Amino acid sequence: MTQLNIIIIFLLLSSSILCATEKEHKKRHHEAHIHGHGKLNAAIERNKLMIEIEVPAYNIVGFEHQAKTDKQKSKVKQAVDIFRKPQLIIKLDASAGCSLAKKAEVKADLLEKKKEESSGNHNQHRDEAEEHSEFHVEYSFHCKKIDNIKAIHVRAFQQFSGIEELEARAITPKGQFTQELKQSSANFRLEQ
Numbered sequence: 396m397t398q399l400n401i402i403i404i405f406l407l408l409s410s411s412i413l414c415a416t417e418k419e420h421k422k423r424h425h426e427a428h429i430h431g432h433g434k435l436n437a438a439i440e441r442n443k444l445m446i447e448i449e450v451p452a453y454n455i456v457g458f459e460h461q462a463k464t465d466k467q468k469s470k471v472k473q474a475v476d477i478f479r480k481p482q483l484i485i486k487l488d489a490s491a492g493c494s495l496a497k498k499a500e501v502k503a504d505l506l507e508k509k510k511e512e513s514s515g516n517h518n519q520h521r522d523e524a525e526e527h528s529e530f531h532v533e534y535s536f537h538c539k540k541i542d543n544i545k546a547i548h549v550r551a552f553q554q555f556s557g558i559e560e561l562e563a564r565a566i567t568p569k570g571q572f573t574q575e576l577k578q579s580s581a582n583f584r585l586e587q
């Protein structure tokens with residue numbers, strides 16, 4: 396395990412994004428997920444930058460139950476396609492010379508079949524009322540001059556107007572940073 400992985404795991408644990416089991420995953424959603432509010436975690440180590448974003452699905456596609464109709468499915472797919480293009484979601488200082496180290500990872504809970512999906516109408520209704528799901532995105536970059544990254548500018552607010560706030564956290568060689576990002580202040584500063 397690389398040091399970067401350890402840093403990232405620490406970061407994830409501390410912001411409770413990492414879920415050990417599906418059960419825990421569900422439970423946590425009930426506790427922690429507030430519509431309109433997402434999370435952005437970033438870590439820099441050596442020439443690597445990793446960014447992770449988690450946003451309630453409600454603020455991306457307007458619902459959190461499993462996508463059932465073709466219209467719902469295509470809405471989710473469209474959103475996934477946007478998230479797969481990091482240039483639409485974030486902007487990095489061009490002078491840092493960053494390029495994707497691997498394909499963007501985009502996970503949307505509401506595209507996955509859930510085991511506990513019930514057969515009866517009554518239960519189904521109840522499940523939908525309680526259900527939460529999220530979009531989870533991971534980008535990892537290699538950067539030629541990583542010291543030139545002074546900030547991460549977040550464009551996700553323009554793509555998805557339902558995102559009101561992103562709680563941003565970063566660990567870099569320059570220190571730890573936290574900031575509440577909004578459409579009106581979408582520049583996550585990574586310098587004192």
Ligand SMILES: [Zn+2]
Pocket residue numbers: 428430451452453459526527528
């Ligand atoms: Zn929700």
